[in-house]
Amino acid sequence: REFQLQQEKALLQRSLQQAKFNQKRAADLLALTYHQFRALLKKHQL
16 A cells, blocks of 8 residues: 555656646646646645
């Protein structure tokens, strides 16, 4: 479980960097809605 959370957080950080910190584009890269992406950011305190 801890490993999964670490991987999820790393994936969020990489997508944000790749999208130049544009959250909508980062969400699109992960095939998530903007709101799903924001919920994950909040979950991981990013």
